[in-house]
Amino acid sequence: MFNTALFIVRLIYRQVDSIGVVFVLARLDNPIIHGYFHRLVGENGIKVLERMPEGEVTDEEVSRATGVLLNVVRRTLFILYEKRLASYRRVRDTDSGWLTYLWKLDLSPLPGLIEEERERLAANLEERMRFEEENIFYTCKNGCSRYVFESAAEMGFVCPDCGEPLTYQDNEDVLKAVQKRIEKLRPRV
Structure with a gap:
């Protein structure tokens, strides 16, 4: 059985007294790693990752070992393949001519993928921050829309949903929350 809970990857790139890269345990119970895989393959895909047999295995073997439906296993494996977290080898049956795909997990690209995801999220938050800073917002007392x-002004400062007057909304709390999330993703050195 492939034990992803013990798979060691370089997750945090940080210099430590000129020693080099810090290694940490990549565990599916780590919220960052679990969240990444949950967004990528969903809860059933995580079951595939947790219970996938070690070495090269067919998708049917993975389905039997994990208890996950074959189509979900195939979907998960192809998504992992697209991210280069899984690979396959084709073997042709000499008697029938059928192709069999043997799948294998390789989580070594995971640190780079998580880094890309972190950068993408930070860039999106910075864009949101600019939008919040550059605009003035109005909302109704019922909170229908912002x-x-x-x-x-085009709507005459009247909510089109409920007819209540629109009033100025201070977005200072939103700005602070977005800034806090950016700082978590891009800590200052």
Whole structure:
């Protein structure tokens, strides 16, 4: 059985007294790793990762070993393959001519993929931060929707959903929350 809970990867790139890269345990119970795989392959895909047999195995063997439906196993394996976290080898049966795919996990690209995801999230948050800083917002007391000044002015500062007047909304708390998330993703050295 492939034990992803003990698979060691370089997850954090950080210099430690000129020693080099810090190694940490990549565990599926790690919220960052679990979250990444959950977004990538879903809860059933995580079951495939947790219970996948070691070495080269067919998708049917993975399905039997994990108790996950064959189509879900195939979907999961192809998604992992696209991210280069799984590989396969084709073997042709000499009697029938059928191709058999033997799958194998390789989680060594995981640190780079998590780094890319972190950068993507940080860039999206920075874009949101600029939007929040560059706009003035209005909302109704019922919280139906939130409008930028231009849209609110076009509607005569009246909520199109409930008819209540739109009032200025201070977005300082939103700015602080977005900034806090950016700082978590991109800590200052």
